Amino acid sequence: xxxxxxxxxxxxxxxxxxxxxxxxxxxxxxxxxxxxxxxxxxxxxxxxxxxxxxxxxxxxxxxxxxxxxxxxxxxxxxxxxxxxxxxxxxxxxxxxxxxxxxxxxxxxxxxxxxxxxxxxxxxxxxxxxxxxxxxxxxxxxxxxxxxxxxxxxxxxxxxxxxxxxxxxxxxxxxxxxxxxxxxxxxxxxxxxxxxxxxxxxxxxxxxxxxxxxxxxxxxxxxxxxxxxxxxxxxxxxxxxxxxxxxxxxxxxxxxxxxxxxxxxxxxxxxxxxxxxxxxxxxxxxxxxxxxxxxxxxxxxxxxxxxxxxxxxxxxxxxxxxxxxxxxxxxxxxxxxxxxxxxxxxxxxxxxxxxxxxxxxxxxxxxxxxxxxxxxxxxxxxxxxxxxxxxxxxxxxxxxxxxxxxxxxxxxxxxxxxxxxxxxxxxxxxxxxxxxxxxxx
Amino acid sequence: xxxxxxxxxxxxxxxxxxxxxxxxxxxxxxxxxxxxxxxxxxxxxxxxxxxxxxxxxxxxxxxxxxxxxxxxxxxxxxxxxxxxxxxxxxxxxxxxxxxxxxxxxxxxxxxxxxxxxxxxxxxxxxxxxxxxxxxxxxxxxxxxxxxxxxxxxxxxxxxxxxxxxxxxxxxxxxxxxxxxxxxxxxxxxxxxxxxxxxxxxxxxxxxxxxxxxxxxxxxxxxxxxxxxxxxxxxxxxxxxxxxxxxxxxxxxxxxxxxxxxxxxxxxxxxxxxxxxxxxxxxxxxxxxxxxxxxxxxxxxxxxxxxxxxxxxxxxxxxxxxxxxxxxxxxxxxxxxxxxxxxxxxxxxxxxxxxxxxxxxxxxxxxxxxxxxxxxxxxxxxxxxxxxxxxxxxxxxxxxxxxxxxxxxxxxxxxxxxxxxxxxxxxxxxxxxxxxxxxxx
Numbered sequence: 001x002x003x004x005x006x007x008x009x010x011x012x013x014x015x016x017x018x019x020x021x022x023x024x025x026x027x028x029x030x031x032x033x034x035x036x037x038x039x040x041x042x043x044x045x046x047x048x049x050x051x052x053x054x055x056x057x058x059x060x061x062x063x064x065x066x067x068x069x070x071x072x073x074x075x076x077x078x079x080x081x082x083x084x085x086x087x088x089x090x091x092x093x094x095x096x097x098x099x100x101x102x103x104x105x106x107x108x109x110x111x112x113x114x115x116x117x118x119x120x121x122x123x124x125x126x127x128x129x130x131x132x133x134x135x136x137x138x139x140x141x142x143x144x145x146x147x148x149x150x151x152x153x154x155x156x157x158x159x160x161x162x163x164x165x166x167x168x169x170x171x172x173x174x175x176x177x178x179x180x181x182x183x184x185x186x187x188x189x190x191x192x193x194x195x196x197x198x199x200x201x202x203x204x205x206x207x208x209x210x211x212x213x214x215x216x217x218x219x220x221x222x223x224x225x226x227x228x229x230x231x232x233x234x235x236x237x238x239x240x241x242x243x244x245x246x247x248x249x250x251x252x253x254x255x256x257x258x259x260x261x262x263x264x265x266x267x268x269x270x271x272x273x274x275x276x277x278x279x280x281x282x283x284x285x286x287x288x289x290x291x292x293x294x295x296x297x298x299x300x301x302x303x304x305x306x307x308x309x310x311x312x313x314x315x316x317x318x319x320x321x322x323x324x325x326x327x328x329x330x331x332x333x334x335x336x337x338x339x340x341x342x343x344x345x346x347x348x349x350x351x352x353x354x355x356x357x358x359x360x361x362x363x364x365x366x367x368x369x370x371x372x373x374x375x376x377x378x379x380x381x382x383x384x385x386x387x388x389x390x391x392x393x394x395x396x397x398x399x400x401x402x403x404x405x406x407x408x409x410x411x412x413x414x415x416x417x418x419x420x421x422x423x424x425x426x427x428x429x430x431x432x433x434x435x436x437x438x439x440x
Numbered sequence: 441x442x443x444x445x446x447x448x449x450x451x452x453x454x455x456x457x458x459x460x461x462x463x464x465x466x467x468x469x470x471x472x473x474x475x476x477x478x479x480x481x482x483x484x485x486x487x488x489x490x491x492x493x494x495x496x497x498x499x500x501x502x503x504x505x506x507x508x509x510x511x512x513x514x515x516x517x518x519x520x521x522x523x524x525x526x527x528x529x530x531x532x533x534x535x536x537x538x539x540x541x542x543x544x545x546x547x548x549x550x551x552x553x554x555x556x557x558x559x560x561x562x563x564x565x566x567x568x569x570x571x572x573x574x575x576x577x578x579x580x581x582x583x584x585x586x587x588x589x590x591x592x593x594x595x596x597x598x599x600x601x602x603x604x605x606x607x608x609x610x611x612x613x614x615x616x617x618x619x620x621x622x623x624x625x626x627x628x629x630x631x632x633x634x635x636x637x638x639x640x641x642x643x644x645x646x647x648x649x650x651x652x653x654x655x656x657x658x659x660x661x662x663x664x665x666x667x668x669x670x671x672x673x674x675x676x677x678x679x680x681x682x683x684x685x686x687x688x689x690x691x692x693x694x695x696x697x698x699x700x701x702x703x704x705x706x707x708x709x710x711x712x713x714x715x716x717x718x719x720x721x722x723x724x725x726x727x728x729x730x731x732x733x734x735x736x737x738x739x740x741x742x743x744x745x746x747x748x749x750x751x752x753x754x755x756x757x758x759x760x761x762x763x764x765x766x767x768x769x770x771x772x773x774x775x776x777x778x779x780x781x782x783x784x785x786x787x788x789x790x791x792x793x794x795x796x797x798x799x800x801x802x803x804x805x806x807x808x809x810x811x812x813x814x815x816x817x818x819x820x821x822x823x824x825x826x827x828x829x830x831x832x833x834x835x836x837x838x839x840x841x842x843x844x845x846x847x848x849x850x851x852x853x854x855x856x857x858x859x860x861x862x863x864x865x866x867x868x869x870x871x872x873x874x875x876x877x878x879x880x
Contacts, residue, residue, distance in 0.1 A: 039508065048496060052494065066700065067699065068481075069700050097537055099723075105724070106723075109549050109550075109553065139722075142722050254509075259507065260506065261506070282586050284542040285538070285700060287538070289700050289701065291728065
């Protein structure tokens with residue numbers, strides 16, 4: 001039944017039913033969380049033995065004592081492994097600490113203080129803007145706010161951000177210094193950039209000579225199905241386009257091994273890497289090499305990482321499937337919501353009717369189910385349509401997830417019905433209403 | 441025999457002997473390193489079982505799964521342990537990654553970008569100067585160079601930096617925003633600041649309201665003898681003086697557990713810590729909690745850390761003793777060198793006759809013994825007297841160390857003799873010469 005065209009009496013009756021259901025869930029005193037992309041304990045268990053596997057042998061392949069100082073760019077065998085996985089050369093990657101966010105933050109901080117290209121032109125001397133394809137990752141946007149970088153929202157299409165808009169903007173405005181991208185199984189959209197999008201990002205003419213792509217490939221190997229998305233290699237594309245230094249590729253094992261105790265990495269041109277190494281030499285004594293050694297010993301090679309990821313998928317795919325099933329069953333024919341059904345990553349991007357997202361999140365919270373803040377997926381926490389909600393289904397156990405999702409579906413319906421009824425009060429002539437929710 | 445007053449003929453004869461000795465060492469094709477304060481493998485072996493000790497149990501005392509995300513300020517039990525050791529409250533400390541240098545770098549970077557006191561007055565907007573007690577730690581000075589902070593050299597006295605000079609400078613110049621201190625078993629001097637020095641640093645009137653002490657307490661528990669130096673608590677002193685936010689205390693377990701895979705920490709006022717936590721929340725997913733858990737399980741309590749440090753001392757004290765013995769035997773009565781004989785830390789501060797240090801380091805390098813660069817212990821790598829050399833005796837095995845130190849003593853004598861002879865050429869009237877080498 002299409003709620004938008006349902007007659008008001010039936011709608012009022014349906015509202016009553018929903019209110020009863022909501023009250024029922026509220027009475028359960030739930031305390032469930034679907035707010036962050038956290039692996040669940042069963043996923044973490046997949047890496048059992050990783051640390052213990054060192055077993056008192058601390059020498060890397062080249063004889064380095066991993067307990068001692070040294071080795072800024074990461075262990076050679078760790079660089080080799082993740083270079084293969086990211087399809088770059090070992091000389092194009094630094095394997096570092098446990099947080100790719102920290103690598104991004106630090107690169108941005110250095111750009112503000114020193115610039116990015118050795119020309120000693122600190123970004124902070126002039127206004128700086130970043131392009132922010134949205135819905136996107138809230139922590140990227142938070143970094144822009146921290147560094148007082150003005151954010152320009154770029155709409156997302158089915159195959160990545162709107163390149164027409166991007167090309168137009170970067171061609172004329174040299175204060176646009178960068179763009180945030182989660183190019184594979186995007187957070188939260190689940191979208192993987194098409195080859196054409198990657199090529200255009202690499203090729204486009206930018207007025208700022210020091211324009212940089214912050215390519216957060218956090219879900220590079222995080223397929224949910226056997227049919228994985230393929231992402232075109234942007235470093236190669238940038239080289240071919242004559243912009244070899246344009247991109248920083250970030251990734252980590254946070255959702256491969258241990259979320260809080262994995263390895264983070266940045267891949268980029270040799271020139272960028274040399275510059276980064278000089279700065280890292282002043283910043284730190286180097287990464288924790290013991291953790292790198294433990295990872296390399298545990299995963300051995302790229303194939304084993306890939307088969308390890310299949311084990312992750314086997315644990316979390318049922319959670320995504322459950323969400324899709326509940327959404328289809330409860331919301332499928334009601335014309336009040338759309339959602340992504342990604343083939344990988346950690347999120348479902350859910351769109352309500354315009355103007356409903358905040359209220360849905362509040363209602364769910366009032367009944368004990370915590371969701372990512374509505375608006376978080378947009379710059380400045382401001383979703384202009386107030387309709388996008390990021391669903392993170394990986395952490396809760398299936399049974400709790402089911403309760404949380406069912407409650408969520410009730411909240412979506414209830415808020416939608418209220419909004420439809422509210423609108424009718426002020427729209428006495430019954431025009432067929434439009435569903436403006438868009439797939440993102 | 442006092443080389444300064446020795447007659448020229450005897451001196452020429454002695455020079456010949458030294459040249460033969462030097463040639464002998466050079467013929468050995470040595471490859472020895474006394475340049476950095478690195479623990480030796482036997483010291484690292486003291487922490488055997490640290491990582492393996494987790495044994496698949498990853499829950500912290502409060503139930504936190506240390507494998508997953510979360511916990512910006514460090515595990516409660518880690519904060520508790522190091523708070524006790526640093527004599528601060530657990531709420532006054534953050535236990536973080538493996539590099540206290542990174543904590544210093546990042547605090548300085550944030551100060552440049554955002555200021556330190558919530559007034560949004562970035563240091564980078566105006567010229568910034570730092571006081572640099574010298575000889576000091578080259579990596580501190582490198583950070584100043586990186587951030588274009590002008591360094592003002594402050595002479596070291598027997599009980600810490602020259603406070604008369606410091607008080608005079610900070611009282612009148614509001615561009616002086618900070619001071620670097622290694623207050624206990626200083627790098628390289630080995631000096632521990634007296635209570636009076638600590639009190640005056642805490643109390644002094646600074647024209648800059650946002651003046652900060654960067655208190656690098658890297659050797660807080662690193663006694664070489666049973667009689668340990670006691671360092672007055674600067675955080676308490678700052679509170680008592682009405683400047684609670686003046687100091688950041690840094691330390692790490694790099695020379696307790698694993699040099700490259702330990703824990704670093706910063707202790708400061710609650711207000712500073714709250715500010716720092718907000719910034720860390722944007723920078724990183726948090727520290728590697730598994731490593732913190734492993735450390736806490738391994739060390740258990742403060743007493744065990746202290747007794748662990750006795751084991752370190754038992755390994756490295758003989759290396760210091762060997763250096764003292766060789767220096768006394770070879771240089772003791774020659775009036776051409778002075779050196780510190782510290783009760784803790786990782787270094788011996790060695791002073792040649794003025795104008796000899798660079799040449800000594802070069803000669804030693806030419807014979808295969810690498811020392812810290814002459815000048816490194818002063819701002820801009822420029823020792824105005826060219827006389828200070830930092831000796832780091834901890835890493836080489838005793839036998840190699842002996843060879844390296846003996847060669848070093850030959851180089852010191854040879855360069856000194858050459859300089860004395862050179863001087864006499866231009867000083868035909870034989871006046872008694874003065875030894876201007878000073879203990880640092």
